[in-house]
Amino acid sequence: xxxxxxxxxxxxxxxxxxxxxxxxxxxxxxxxxxxxxxxxxxxxxxxxxxxxxxxxxxxxxxxxxxxxxxxxxxxxxxxxxxxxxxxxxxxxxxxxxxxxxxxxxxxxxxxxxxxxxxxxxxxxxxxxxxxxxxxxxxxxxxxxxxxxxx
Numbered sequence: 231x232x233x234x235x236x237x238x239x240x241x242x243x244x245x246x247x248x249x250x251x252x253x254x255x256x257x258x259x260x261x262x263x264x265x266x267x268x269x270x271x272x273x274x275x276x277x278x279x280x281x282x283x284x285x286x287x288x289x290x291x292x293x294x295x296x297x298x299x300x301x302x303x304x305x306x307x308x309x310x311x312x313x314x315x316x317x318x319x320x321x322x323x324x325x326x327x328x329x330x331x332x333x334x335x336x337x338x339x340x341x342x343x344x345x346x347x348x349x350x351x352x353x354x355x356x357x358x359x360x361x362x363x364x365x366x367x368x369x370x371x372x373x374x375x376x377x378x379x380x
Contacts, residue, residue, distance in 0.1 A: 255279025
């Protein structure tokens with residue numbers, strides 16, 4: 231694997247780990263997630279998402295901040311819009327690709343969050359017809375008329 235390919239995989243993994251926190255933060259705080267003070271009534275997941283967005287926000291230039299803010303506003307306005315969520319994830323991915331230090335900070339933040347429960351956080355998502363989501367799995371079959379043999 232070429233060095234750039236490895237970095238792309240690392241960035242994709244970080245964005246995948248951060249996405250549920252970021253979505254929860256935008257859902258809890260709305261478009262003001264980048265500027266509002268923390269709310270004691272909001273859960274730990276939303277707080278972590280807010281910290282992630284703040285970290286990305288602080289490391290971007292003026293143009294990058296504007297693009298991130300626009301993506302957050304789109305998600306806040308249409309939380310079920312997959313395209314809006316993808317655009318926000320793309321903004322985070324772009325920031326990570328441009329900043330080695332940010333990648334390291336985000337990785338540390340996510341690792342710290344995972345260690346609070348005694349183990350690393352795992353988020354498993356299934357999407358689409360006959361999809362399967364599992365942390366660990368032995369045998370899984372989603373097709374019709376399949377015969378399993380020992």
